[in-house]
Amino acid sequence: MEALKVHGLSDKGMVRHNNEDYFGWYVPKDSGLSRFGSLFAISDGVGGSSAGEAASAEAVNVLLQEYYFGDLTEKIPDRLKNAFQKTALHVFDLSISHASARNMKCTLSTLLLKQNRFFITHVGDSKILLLRGNELIQLTKDHSLVGKLMRLGLLSAEEARVHPNKNILLKAVGDGPLLVPDFYSGMIESGDLFCMITDGILEHATHEELKSFLLEQGCSQEALVELLGELNRRGGQDNMTILTVKADKT
Numbered sequence: 001m002e003a004l005k006v007h008g009l010s011d012k013g014m015v016r017h018n019n020e021d022y023f024g025w026y027v028p029k030d031s032g033l034s035r036f037g038s039l040f041a042i043s044d045g046v047g048g049s050s051a052g053e054a055a056s057a058e059a060v061n062v063l064l065q066e067y068y069f070g071d072l073t074e075k076i077p078d079r080l081k082n083a084f085q086k087t088a089l090h091v092f093d094l095s096i097s098h099a100s101a102r103n104m105k106c107t108l109s110t111l112l113l114k115q116n117r118f119f120i121t122h123v124g125d126s127k128i129l130l131l132r133g134n135e136l137i138q139l140t141k142d143h144s145l146v147g148k149l150m151r152l153g154l155l156s157a158e159e160a161r162v163h164p165n166k167n168i169l170l171k172a173v174g175d176g177p178l179l180v181p182d183f184y185s186g187m188i189e190s191g192d193l194f195c196m197i198t199d200g201i202l203e204h205a206t207h208e209e210l211k212s213f214l215l216e217q218g219c220s221q222e223a224l225v226e227l228l229g230e231l232n233r234r235g236g237q238d239n240m241t242i243l244t245v246k247a248d249k250t
Helices: 050-069 076-097 145-151 157-161 199-203 207-217 221-233
Strands: 002-011 021-026 038-046 108-114 117-123 127-132 135-138 182-187 193-197 240-249
Touching: 002 021, 002 221, 021 050, 021 240, 038 050, 038 193, 038 240, 050 076, 050 108, 076 108, 076 117, 076 182, 108 127, 108 193, 108 240, 127 207, 135 207, 145 157, 193 199, 193 207, 199 207, 199 221, 199 240, 207 221, 221 240
Parallel strands: none
Antiparallel strands: 002 240, 021 038, 038 108, 108 117, 117 182, 127 135, 127 193, 193 240
């Protein structure tokens, strides 16, 4: 079994009036639910309005509710995908049925840890990273215009950070009633540190700087406060959220 150390922090930054980021997790203590593993989710609302706040909160909370308590298959990968699809449908339904939530959308990235395996569902440009040893590996693919241009070799990481269209998403929860997320899975190694972030974290820090911070400062709550404080001092142009999960063998 894995002993999990979980820390999370969200900040609206220095420019935005609202925080459209949202995160949540559930680590079951009940033996009946523990068979489903521990689930972590992070979301970034799209749209720059109160609808973005609602979208991200609805997405995370509905997904956790559906995964653990929904009438879904017992098979873990399919259960996670089904919960994600039900969540996407819920957000889309809200976006077309309430004038105040018109066209609400969000990113949604989820990490499920069960025994020695991890499972990921993902849509948007929030990121799930894995610090293993001295390497910080991005496990998800950005569904953004600059992400696609980078994969095509047309943009460097530095160019992508300052690109005028860096906020354009090619895929988001709320796009339609049917949404198939990216799905990844792999094995957990003792000492793995999973790091889930919204795009605001890398607005004022490079991938290498984030890796160095995690290696040097670790992932305590105090360390996350220090990190977001530094990013705010650098400008805090966007909402910023980070959720870290450290897996240690018991």
